Amino acid sequence: MMNKIALVTGATSGIGKATARQLAEKDFNLIITGRRKERLEELANELKQKYNCETIILNFDIRKQAEVDKAIDGLPENWRNIDVLVNNAGLAAGADPIYDGLLDDWERMIDTNIKGLLYISKKVMPFMMKRKSGHIVNIGSIAGKQVYPNGNVYCATKFAVDALTKAMRIDLLKHNIRVTQIAPGAVETEFSIVRYHGDKDKADNVYKGYTPLFAEDIANAIVFAVTRPAHVNIADVLIMPTAQANPYYWNKKL
Numbered sequence: 001m002m003n004k005i006a007l008v009t010g011a012t013s014g015i016g017k018a019t020a021r022q023l024a025e026k027d028f029n030l031i032i033t034g035r036r037k038e039r040l041e042e043l044a045n046e047l048k049q050k051y052n053c054e055t056i057i058l059n060f061d062i063r064k065q066a067e068v069d070k071a072i073d074g075l076p077e078n079w080r081n082i083d084v085l086v087n088n089a090g091l092a093a094g095a096d097p098i099y100d101g102l103l104d105d106w107e108r109m110i111d112t113n114i115k116g117l118l119y120i121s122k123k124v125m126p127f128m129m130k131r132k133s134g135h136i137v138n139i140g141s142i143a144g145k146q147v148y149p150n151g152n153v154y155c156a157t158k159f160a161v162d163a164l165t166k167a168m169r170i171d172l173l174k175h176n177i178r179v180t181q182i183a184p185g186a187v188e189t190e191f192s193i194v195r196y197h198g199d200k201d202k203a204d205n206v207y208k209g210y211t212p213l214f215a216e217d218i219a220n221a222i223v224f225a226v227t228r229p230a231h232v233n234i235a236d237v238l239i240m241p242t243a244q245a246n247p248y249y250w251n252k253k254l
């Protein structure tokens with residue numbers, strides 16, 4: 001029997017990369033996406049060597065609908081039987097009061113976290129609907145459950161992911177497609193370096209005084225969700241470090 005196929009967006013780093021590794025370990029074949037092509041190539045080689053995993057690399061910017069369409073249209077026929085879509089690619093850009101926010105940051109977040117997720121889902125859902133089978137996992141955030149100071153537009157994009165997850169679950173119900181949201185708190189990845197526009201000191205500061213989550217912790221939850229029996233849908237999982245109660249309350253030892 002053919003191995004299952006998972007498409008993981010944003011697999012060049014952090015949660016997406018850890019998820020690709022753990023799915024390969026569970027015998028999935030993988031379609032991995034991102035803008036940094038060399039990283040995708042390195043990961044594909046690693047997965048082949050360690051797990052004998054067949055991998056297809058799709059190198060595109062998820063904000064560009066034409067690039068998304070071209071990449072998915074170019075998939076070989078037998079790779080269109082995608083069992084699992086992990087909508088992970090995303091970012092925060094900036095952490096300023098809304099009146100100081102940069103338009104470019106806002107547009108990057110809206111275009112990636114909301115529109116990018118929609119573009120790729122629009123292309124993959126028909127494959128799943130045709131087979132009356134599939135599982136979509138959207139990576140939301142604690143920021144999509146509670147708004148916090150200076151989180152404004154990032155929080156709005158993750159509230160949108162929360163809403164889209166619920167909406168997908170309703171509309172895809174009759175097509176037998178499972179929809180899961182995994183909503184992490186603080187995970188140490190490249191996330192904060194991106195958010196603070198490359199300022200490593202500011203990024204490091206986010207994870208000081210406590211043990212944050214690691215990308216592998218979130219990958220564990222994703223793999224758990226997508227390996228449940230066919231009649232079980234893990235709908236929504238909020239995961240935080242033990243030292244975080246919500247966006248406001250922390251047990252930091254500084």
Ligand code: NDP
Pocket residue numbers: 009010011012013014015016033034035036060061062063088089090091092112139140141142183184185186187188189190191192194215
């Ligand atoms: P990383 O910065 O480590 O990884 C982000 C991934 O998204 C990279 O692979 C990046 O690939 C990809 N990506 C970003 N923009 C684009 C784009 N325009 N086109 C294609 N791919 C893109 O961060 P995380 O692993 O932490 O983030 C993954 C997801 O988890 C995001 O949706 C984030 O919002 C969410 N999240 C993260 C939390 C955290 O604390 N870290 C907490 C809650 C949610 P490349 O740059 O190569 O294109």
Ligand code: 8X3
Pocket residue numbers: 140141142143151184185186187247
């Ligand atoms: C990332 C977690 O708390 O920085 O989504 O918004 S947080």
